[in-house]
Amino acid sequence: MDGPGDKANELNHIGPVIYFHVFGREFVVLNTLKAAFDLFEKRSGVYSTKPRLVMAGELVARAQTSILFLSYGARLKECRRLVHSWVNKHAVSASWPAQEAGSYKLLGALLDDPEGFSEHIRTQAGSVILKLTYGIECKPVNDPHIAMAEQLSKITAQATQPGRWLCDSFPSLVHVPAWFPGAEFRRWAEQARKISTELVHIPFEIVRTSILNGTATPSWTANEIVDEKGHVKSAEEARDLITAAGTMYSGGIDTTVGAVRTFFLMMARHPEIQRKAQAEIDSVVGHERLPDINDRDSLPYISQLITEVLRFNPIAPIVPHSLDEDDVYEGHLIPKGAWVMVNLWAILHDPNTYRDPEEFRPERFEGTKEYPAEPDCTQISFGFGRRSCPGYHFAMSTLFYNFTHVLSAFNIEPIKDAEGKPQIPPPEFVAGHLRAPRPFKCAVVPRSLEKVKLVRQAVVAASGI
Numbered sequence: 001m002d003g004p005g006d007k008a009n010e011l012n013h014i015g016p017v018i019y020f021h022v023f024g025r026e027f028v029v030l031n032t033l034k035a036a037f038d039l040f041e042k043r044s045g046v047y048s049t050k051p052r053l054v055m056a057g058e059l060v061a062r063a064q065t066s067i068l069f070l071s072y073g074a075r076l077k078e079c080r081r082l083v084h085s086w087v088n089k090h091a092v093s094a095s096w097p098a099q100e101a102g103s104y105k106l107l108g109a110l111l112d113d114p115e116g117f118s119e120h121i122r123t124q125a126g127s128v129i130l131k132l133t134y135g136i137e138c139k140p141v142n143d144p145h146i147a148m149a150e151q152l153s154k155i156t157a158q159a160t161q162p163g164r165w166l167c168d169s170f171p172s173l174v175h176v177p178a179w180f181p182g183a184e185f186r187r188w189a190e191q192a193r194k195i196s197t198e199l200v201h202i203p204f205e206i207v208r209t210s211i212l213n214g215t216a217t218p219s220w221t222a223n224e225i226v227d228e229k230g231h232v233k234s235a236e237e238a239r240d241l242i243t244a245a246g247t248m249y250s251g252g253i254d255t256t257v258g259a260v261r262t263f264f265l266m267m268a269r270h271p272e273i274q275r276k277a278q279a280e281i282d283s284v285v286g287h288e289r290l291p292d293i294n295d296r297d298s299l300p301y302i303s304q305l306i307t308e309v310l311r312f313n314p315i316a317p318i319v320p321h322s323l324d325e326d327d328v329y330e331g332h333l334i335p336k337g338a339w340v341m342v343n344l345w346a347i348l349h350d351p352n353t354y355r356d357p358e359e360f361r362p363e364r365f366e367g368t369k370e371y372p373a374e375p376d377c378t379q380i381s382f383g384f385g386r387r388s389c390p391g392y393h394f395a396m397s398t399l400f401y402n403f404t405h406v407l408s409a410f411n412i413e414p415i416k417d418a419e420g421k422p423q424i425p426p427p428e429f430v431a432g433h434l435r436a437p438r439p440f441k442c443a444v445v446p447r448s449l450e451k452v453k454l455v456r457q458a459v460v461a462a463s464g465i
């Protein structure tokens with residue numbers, strides 16, 4: 001299997017915390033939940049900033065365009081306050097109708113073009129976030145805003161690649177002019193910076209213009225863009241709003257897409273788990289309607305399925321924080337500015353915590369007479385302390401809608417070869433700053449004609465939302 005997995009297993013043998021110095025930087029890897037909690041939760045006052053990333057943060061301007069890269073301080077707090085006001089535990093219920101409609105549209109797209117399932121997942125995740133954040137209606141295919149988010153995601157993966165950029169080890173190189181021989185990195189960064197900046201400014205300007213024209217539709221940005229005196233804020237005045245909204249856009253799509261694609265992969269590989277989840281939905285919801293958010297508490301196996309997807313494939317396998325002052329942990333000095341990384345992959349695949357961690361088994365969270373339930377890892381999949389993911393409630397309801405709707409209406413099956421033999425997709429992942437399934441094929445087949453009708457009705461109902 002690709003990714004940090006094998007490395008993580010090696011690291012587990014080395015110890016709970018490892019320290020090393022490479023690329024001119026200090027690194028500390030936390031391989032256990034205890035170490036992660038001791039530092040990121042109990043000492044969150046110290047460990048809530050982010051490591052300095054010269055290429056990604058400074059040259060590509062991600063430290064101005066995304067909360068994820070912001071140092072701890074007043075700006076971060078204001079951006080997090082904005083995001084929290086949109087998607088906290090209570091506020092998130094206002095997003096449910098849009099999330100539900102987006103999930104219905106996903107079902108419709110799966111019905112019309114099942115082979116394109118992977119793209120439909122991205123289109124729907126992106127459309128819902130763009131609609132709520134900016135009031136933008138995305139095109140059902142080839143939407144330029146969604147394409148831009150994908151492009152920025154690739155750039156971010158390249159810009160954060162450890163050891164790739166000399167300027168991360170020797171920050172003084174940033175002063176080399178872009179035209180200087182050997183300064184290709186500066187030219188690459190200039191292009192990347194343009195995309196990173198446009199991604200957050202273009203949709204903001206669309207909202208601003210629509211407010212000035214009186215054509216704006218409600219959105220998180222539209223609600224914040226007018227100040228107390230009724231003036232529409234300029235880009236300078238709305239700096240934190242631009243960053244907060246831009247992070248929803250750039251950070252909320254790929255993470256959700258990675259989890260939903262993992263779900264499709266696991267369903268194609270595990271028909272018995274799929275049948276069990278469908279049986280639970282059928283017994284609670286019946287066949288006359290699609291599941292809704294009020295069914296959530298009555299579907300415990302679905303909750304376990306979501307948790308197992310997040311455990312089996314941690315979307316953010318490594319969670320980096322940093323510190324603004326020296327600290328000592330278990331006798332070791334952790335210097336100011338070090339990269340301190342929770343190895344979430346190792347924690348969630350630790351055989352001492354999760355029996356047969358390489359098996360996909362939602363039942364592990366249930367507990368039986370023979371085996372106690374294994375620890376629920378939903379929360380920690382979203383990070384730690386003061387930097388934990390503010391999109392948690394939003395992401396969890398998206399996953400609930402997508403998983404239950406798809407299971408209610410479709411069977412996800414391996415495709416068959418020319419002789420009719422099932423081609424079970426392998427559990428292969430590509431890991432960068434995010435971890436996602438390698439492209440794979442599966443068949444998405446409606447469960448019955450009644451379900452087809454139900455989906456068509458749901459798509460019509462969703463068209464006005």
Ligand code: HEM
Pocket residue numbers: 067068069070080083087247248251252253255256259315316319320321381382383384385386387388389390391392394395
């Ligand atoms: C399955 C879906 C998701 C997973 C697994 C996930 C996971 C994470 C993780 C691990 C972090 C880093 C936390 C840390 O540094 O301790 C993070 C940060 C963040 N996430 Fe998510 N996330 C998901 C979806 C979303 C969504 C849908 C949104 C927005 C709508 C979102 C917004 C953010 C933001 C703004 C941050 C930066 C927080 C900060 O640096 O202070 N995430 N996420």
